[in-house]
Amino acid sequence: MRTKVIIMGAAGRDFHNFNVFFKDNEDYEVVAFTAAQIPGIAGRVYPVELAGSLYERDIPIYQEEELPGLIKEQDIEQVVLAYSDLSHEAVMQKASLVLAAGADFRLMGTKSTMLRSNKPVISVCAVRTGAGKSPTSQKLVDLLKEKGLRVVVVRHPMPYGDLLKQECQRFASMEDCILNECTIEEREEYEPYICCGTVVYSGINHKKILSMAEKEADIIIWDGGNNDLPFYWPDLHIVVADPLRPGHELTYYPGDVNIRLADVVIVNKVNSAREEDVELVINNIKSINNRAMIIKAMSVITPDEPELIRGKRVLVVEDGPTLTHGGMAFGAGFIAAREYGAKEVIDPRAHAVGSISNTYEEFPHLGTVLPAMGYGPIQMKELEMTINAAECDTVIAGTPVDLGSLLKLNKPVVKVRYRLQEIDTRLEDIVDKWLESR
Numbered sequence: 001m002r003t004k005v006i007i008m009g010a011a012g013r014d015f016h017n018f019n020v021f022f023k024d025n026e027d028y029e030v031v032a033f034t035a036a037q038i039p040g041i042a043g044r045v046y047p048v049e050l051a052g053s054l055y056e057r058d059i060p061i062y063q064e065e066e067l068p069g070l071i072k073e074q075d076i077e078q079v080v081l082a083y084s085d086l087s088h089e090a091v092m093q094k095a096s097l098v099l100a101a102g103a104d105f106r107l108m109g110t111k112s113t114m115l116r117s118n119k120p121v122i123s124v125c126a127v128r129t130g131a132g133k134s135p136t137s138q139k140l141v142d143l144l145k146e147k148g149l150r151v152v153v154v155r156h157p158m159p160y161g162d163l164l165k166q167e168c169q170r171f172a173s174m175e176d177c178i179l180n181e182c183t184i185e186e187r188e189e190y191e192p193y194i195c196c197g198t199v200v201y202s203g204i205n206h207k208k209i210l211s212m213a214e215k216e217a218d219i220i221i222w223d224g225g226n227n228d229l230p231f232y233w234p235d236l237h238i239v240v241a242d243p244l245r246p247g248h249e250l251t252y253y254p255g256d257v258n259i260r261l262a263d264v265v266i267v268n269k270v271n272s273a274r275e276e277d278v279e280l281v282i283n284n285i286k287s288i289n290n291r292a293m294i295i296k297a298m299s300v301i302t303p304d305e306p307e308l309i310r311g312k313r314v315l316v317v318e319d320g321p322t323l324t325h326g327g328m329a330f331g332a333g334f335i336a337a338r339e340y341g342a343k344e345v346i347d348p349r350a351h352a353v354g355s356i357s358n359t360y361e362e363f364p365h366l367g368t369v370l371p372a373m374g375y376g377p378i379q380m381k382e383l384e385m386t387i388n389a390a391e392c393d394t395v396i397a398g399t400p401v402d403l404g405s406l407l408k409l410n411k412p413v414v415k416v417r418y419r420l421q422e423i424d425t426r427l428e429d430i431v432d433k434w435l436e437s438r
Contacts, residue, residue, distance in 0.1 A: 002029040003077050006070060006103075008094070010037040010083035012157045015046065015204045016231055017082045021112050023052040031074050036064040037083060037325050038160060039355060039375050047164050050204065071101040080106045084228035084254055085129050085325050091253045110261075114233045115206060119214050120438065122431075123234035125224035127255035130322025130331065131242040132268040132299055134192065134400065135420040136427075137223040140238075141198050143428050144219055147435070152217035153193050154209060154232070155202040156225030158186050160375055168212060169203040184374025184383075185320060187401040189223065206231050226321070227255035236434050238264045239292075243273035243281045245327070250284050259285055262292040264430055270423065271298040272335060293430065296423040303336050303396070304415045310341040312393040315348055315411075319399045320371040324363050333398025334369055336416045342396075345369075351389040354382040372399040374406075384408060 005028050007014045014033055022030050035042040045058035062070060070076065079098040081091065095105040124137045137153065144151045159166040160183055169180055171190045182190065186202075193200045199216065200223075201209045210232065213220055222230045230237070239262040241249050249259050259265065265285050270278050282294055303309060318331035337345050348370040349360050359373055360366055370387070374380040384407040387395060395413045397403045404413040420427070 003027060004075060005030045005078045005080060006032050006034060006067065006074075006076050007080045007082050008034045008036070008064060008067065010035060011041045011159050012225060013084060013228055014082040015157065015159065016206055017080065017108055017113055018046070019205060019207065020115065021108065024054065026054065029054070030059055031076060032059060032070060033061045034064040034067050034070070035061050037085075039373075039379070041160055044163070049164060050167060068097060068101040071098065071103045076103045078104045078106050080108060082108070085226040086253050088251050088253055088256070110229065113229075113231070115210055115231060116233045117210055117214060117220060119217055119220050120235045121220045121222055121230070121232045122236045122238065123222035123224065123230035123232065124238050124240070125230060125258045126227045126240040126242070127249045127259065128242055128245055128252055129226040129326040130319060130328055131240040132266070132418075132420060133224055133240050134189065135299065135418055136238065136240055136266060137221055138192055138196070139420050139427060140221055140431070141193065141196065143431055145198075150216065150218040151198060151221060152213045153198055153200045153221045153223050154206075154213055155189050155200055155223045156228060156231070157202050157204060157206075158183070158189070158225070159204050160185075163204060166203050167205045168208045169201065170212065171200040171202070183376060184372055184380060184399070184401050184406065187406065188319060188372070188399055191402065192400050226325075227252060227258060229254050229257060229261075236264070237262050238266065240266045240268050241281050241285065242269060243267060243277040244269055246273075246277040246280045247284065249281055250288070256288070259292075260289050262289055264293045264295065265289070266295045266297050266420070266427075268297050268420065269299045270296050271300075293425065295425045295427065298421045298423060299332070299418050300421045301332050301336050301339065301416055301418045303340060304417070305412075306340045306414075308394045308412055308414050309337060309396065311343050313344045313346055313391075314342045314394045314396050315346055315387060315390045315392040316369045316396045317372050317387070317399060317403065318369045320373045323366055323369065323371040324359065327365070329365050329367055330369050331398045332416050332418045333396040336398065336414075337396055346390060346392045348386060348390050352386050353389075355379050356382050356386045372401065372403070380407065387411070
């Protein structure tokens with residue numbers, strides 16, 4: 001008899017764990033997945049075409065709220081937690097729910113879920129989503145390309161659409177984003193690399209993705225999602241910590257694990273955080289990993305048209321995941337409004353429609369910033385309607401995606417970019433030393 005399993009996920013780590021551990025494992029039968037955090041990803045199926053020879057039908061994906069009933073109805077023996085950016089308390093609450101329903105609760109470690117590459121891998125992960133992984137990864141790409149190395153980025157998966165089409169995706173141009181019907185959340189991650197001529201891979205089947213990436217890379221950069229662990233064994237593991245959320249480096253899953261595994265920890269946003277919070281984060285890091293090199297860094301924010309901010313009434317649009325399950329009340333856009341002299345940051349909540357309004361109800365801490373929610377065409381249209389209804393002079397886009405080209409907006413959009421600037425030790429020096437040691 002095969003052990004009956006449900007995998008709790010959010011369309012990413014769950015599918016990876018299935019592929020690398022459960023797919024061809026005759027000791028287990030994955031009966032279902034459950035979905036959380038991301039709107040609209042339940043009610044789909046994991047296609048039988050991707051499930052392997054042990055499966056004769058699609059594997060259903062349910063809302064996580066249905067989990068206790070599924071455990072009892074399907075006689076489930078194990079439930080595997082396979083998504084990220086949860087407080088330790090939330091993890092144990094989910095464990096208690098599962099145990100009370102009668103199943104075992106399981107977390108999977110690095111040995112059973114990480115793939116090995118025949119090319120060097122640098123991973124960039126974080127303590128929390130929105131800590132500053134992307135600027136760090138982008139800086140690494142620039143440094144390595146300047147040294148004449150071929151760099152390919154593999155991005156943590158975001159398969160929110162047709163899973164058959166998203167088995168292995170390669171992005172080298174904006175046309176690839178259009179052809180793959182990318183969401184705003186996907187574009188936020190892919191566009192900065194595409195604009196600098198770097199190939200990005202993503203999708204469901206990371207064995208296949210790794211094989212493809214290795215063919216055109218001297219070095220692979222793993223660009224992590226949320227605060228998840230890498231899918232590939234890293235030769236250099238870089239983790240970004242956020243002193244605007246001090247203490248989370250010890251209390252969030254699996255960001256805490258990332259800190260314990262880190263070779264380098266970048267304490268980012270020191271120009272925005274309180275000095276005592278920066279020191280608290282550094283001391284917490286040292287308490288669980290005294291071998292990691294620690295770098296202090298600033299997140300330097302630059303708007304492309306600052307004259308459209310000064311003295312204006314502005315609507316601030318921020319990166320969606322950073323604000324929602326990341327728990328932040330503001331991001332780079334709000335900081336730009338403050339630093340560049342906006343007359344007023346208007347409250348968008350009165351203009352929110354559809355799922356955007358629901359987002360404010362689910363995350364009441366959001367306040368006067370608008371999360372760039374766009375997990376599908378309908379939600380993207382609702383975001384567009386919300387922005388167009390707002391009574392303001394300028395839209396400040398603190399999200400990496402080019403909102404002005406993606407949505408039909410009736411106001412000028414100021415793009416805010418943020419880059420990593422080290423204060424003491426340079427990232428380049430660490431990379432040079434690492435390259436010399438290989």
